[in-house]
Amino acid sequence: xxxxxxxxxxxxxxxxxxxxxxxxxxxxxxxxxxxxxxxxxxxxxxxxxxxxxxxxxxxxxxxxxxxxxxxxxxxxxxxxxxxxxxxxxxxxxxxxxxxxxxxxxxxxxxxxxxxxxxxxxxxxxxxxxxxxxxxxxxxxxxxxxxxxxxxxxxxxxxxxxxxxxxxxxxxxxxxxxxxxxxxxxxxxxxxxxxxxxxxxxxxxxxxxxxxxxxxxxxxxxxxxxxxxxxxxxxxxxxxxxxxxxxxxxxxxxxxxxxxxxxxxxxxxxxxxxxxxxxxxxxxxxxxxxxxxxxxxxxxxxxxxxxxxxxxxxxxxxxxxxxxxxxxxxxxxxxxxxxxxx
Numbered sequence: 001x002x003x004x005x006x007x008x009x010x011x012x013x014x015x016x017x018x019x020x021x022x023x024x025x026x027x028x029x030x031x032x033x034x035x036x037x038x039x040x041x042x043x044x045x046x047x048x049x050x051x052x053x054x055x056x057x058x059x060x061x062x063x064x065x066x067x068x069x070x071x072x073x074x075x076x077x078x079x080x081x082x083x084x085x086x087x088x089x090x091x092x093x094x095x096x097x098x099x100x101x102x103x104x105x106x107x108x109x110x111x112x113x114x115x116x117x118x119x120x121x122x123x124x125x126x127x128x129x130x131x132x133x134x135x136x137x138x139x140x141x142x143x144x145x146x147x148x149x150x151x152x153x154x155x156x157x158x159x160x161x162x163x164x165x166x167x168x169x170x171x172x173x174x175x176x177x178x179x180x181x182x183x184x185x186x187x188x189x190x191x192x193x194x195x196x197x198x199x200x201x202x203x204x205x206x207x208x209x210x211x212x213x214x215x216x217x218x219x220x221x222x223x224x225x226x227x228x229x230x231x232x233x234x235x236x237x238x239x240x241x242x243x244x245x246x247x248x249x250x251x252x253x254x255x256x257x258x259x260x261x262x263x264x265x266x267x268x269x270x271x272x273x274x275x276x277x278x279x280x281x282x283x284x285x286x287x288x289x290x291x292x293x294x295x296x297x298x299x300x301x302x303x304x305x306x307x308x309x310x311x312x313x314x315x316x317x318x319x320x321x322x323x324x325x326x327x328x329x330x331x332x333x334x335x336x337x338x339x340x341x
Contacts, residue, residue, distance in 0.1 A: 001032045003298060004049070004094040007066040008040030008073070008105030012124050012138025012275050014283030015066040015100060020057040021291025022098050027054055030299050035094065040101070041108055042073035045084040049092060061284055064141075064277045072241065074104060076111040085112055096298045098291075100124055102136070103326060106306060110323035113304045120297045121306035121319055122290045126275050128175040131325035132317040133308035137290065140282040142169070142274045143179045149270055150184025150217060157215040163205060163257055163265040167250030169274050170221030171243070174329050176274065178337050181219035189337045190220040190253075193329050195227035198253075202260035204341070209263065218257070224249055232256060246271050289314050 005022050007015050019036065026032035034052040037043035050056075050068075060067055075081030089097070096118040099109040102125035113119040123130040126142035146168050157164040166186070168176045174191025181189035187208060190196050205216050222244045226232040234252055237245045247269045258265040279287070290307040293314045297305060305316040 001030070001095050001298070002093050003032050003034050003096050003098060003295070004037055004044070004089070004092075005034060005052070005068070005098040006037040006040050006044060006100065007068050007070045007124070008099065008101035008108070009070060009125070010072070010102070010275060011065045011070050012126050012283075013064040013141040013277060013279030014137040014287040015124060016057075016060040016063050017279065017284045017287030018100055018122055018124070018137060018291040019052070019067060020060055021288040022295055023052045023057045024054055025292045025295040030295065032295070032299070035092065036068045039069045039071040040073055040105065041075050041081075041085070042071045043069075044088050044097075045073075045075055045078075045081055047088045047091065062278055064279060072104070074108040076108055082112065082115050085117065086115060089117060096120070096303070098122060098294045098298070100137070102127070103130055103324070106130065106319060107323040110304075110319040113319055118298070118303040119319070120294045120303060122294055123306060123308065126176065127170055127173055129173045129327045130322065131327045132306060132322040134311070135286060135309045137283055137287045138275065138279075139175065140286070141277070141280045142176055143183065144280055145274050145277065146176055146180035146270055147183040149268065149273075150180060150186060150219065153217060153268060154185070157217060160264065161214045163216045163218065163261065163263045165250050165254050165257070165265065165267045166217065166219045167222055167247060167267065167269045168219060169270070171223045172326055174221040174224070174334075177219050177221040177224075178329050178333055182337055182340065184217070184219070186219040187213075187216045187341055188218040189341075190218065190224040191329060191334065192221055192223040192225065194334050195225050197227050197230040198232035198256050198260070199230065202257055205257065205263070206261050209261075218253065220249055220253060222246060222249060
């Protein structure tokens with residue numbers, strides 16, 4: 001069998017581990033051949049592909065990013081996109097696809113599967129918001145990077161008696177903010193799931209500095225919003241792609257807290273640092289497990305599914321059940337973060 005593999009959406013550490021596992025499992029266990037499509041679904045539409053063998057994936061396990069390149073392109077959103085996918089797969093004799101991506105890329109995979117393509121998805125996103133899996137490739141590395149940054153900011157915040165705002169990624173969910181904030185000992189964590197009152201935030205910081213501390217660390221997800229009817233009027237600015245402009249909520253919070261508390265307040269926007277660099281062992285192992293499971297599913301003629309981590313086991317869940325859905329941070333975890341302020 002000839003298998004195609006692609007990586008779509010934003011890059012994350014651990015993608016190369018998944019690609020490597022797909023190639024090695026396919027070639028060594030089943031005798032399949034593998035080709036990689038460059039730049040995600042765009043590469044499938046345009047017929048941009050390269051052969052992948054064991055030699056081609058040698059040494060890529062510890063590398064961040066993706067050797068195939070990636071793009072935010074979804075064929076079902078473009079005229080003739082699905083037809084272009086079908087045409088390329090037929091011309092290149094690709095019999096099945098392994099699609100590695102986040103919610104948008106996997107939704108596209110579901111649409112392509114509806115058109116008759118044999119697809120298996122693998123979840124990746126530093127936001128950890130893919131429905132149906134406990135963990136997605138890239139999330140573990142992202143929270144490690146964010147936690148280390150918070151640890152480093154503690155020392156400079158304490159030395160200078162400052163309030164430090166740390167903005168992390170998280171358009172609609174606060175998985176990075178909550179997990180890195182908890183691990184890094186943040187004093188306040190603001191997430192999209194739980195709109196905040198700026199007056200309460202400022203009052204908390206003033207009480208904290210008056211009673212027992214001379215500094216504070218505030219972690220905020222980029223998609224965090226003030227609660228409706230509260231004193232801070234803010235609408236998140238979006239760029240031409242509909243993505244949040246990095247630093248927007250962080251800059252506004254810095255201004256508001258500086259004015260409302262009188263404390264020296266500084267902002268650090270982690271931005272793309274969170275998705276770059278060397279993957280953690282957890283992401284390398286998860287990518288490897290997902291890659292093996294995806295090839296096994298194809299070889300057993302199980303299609304239209306996504307690999308998922310459920311507890312300690314890898315399961316297969318139907319793409320239709322997760323496509324277009326977003327996994328929110330559970331309220332219990334949000335409450336834990338509040339309990340430790």
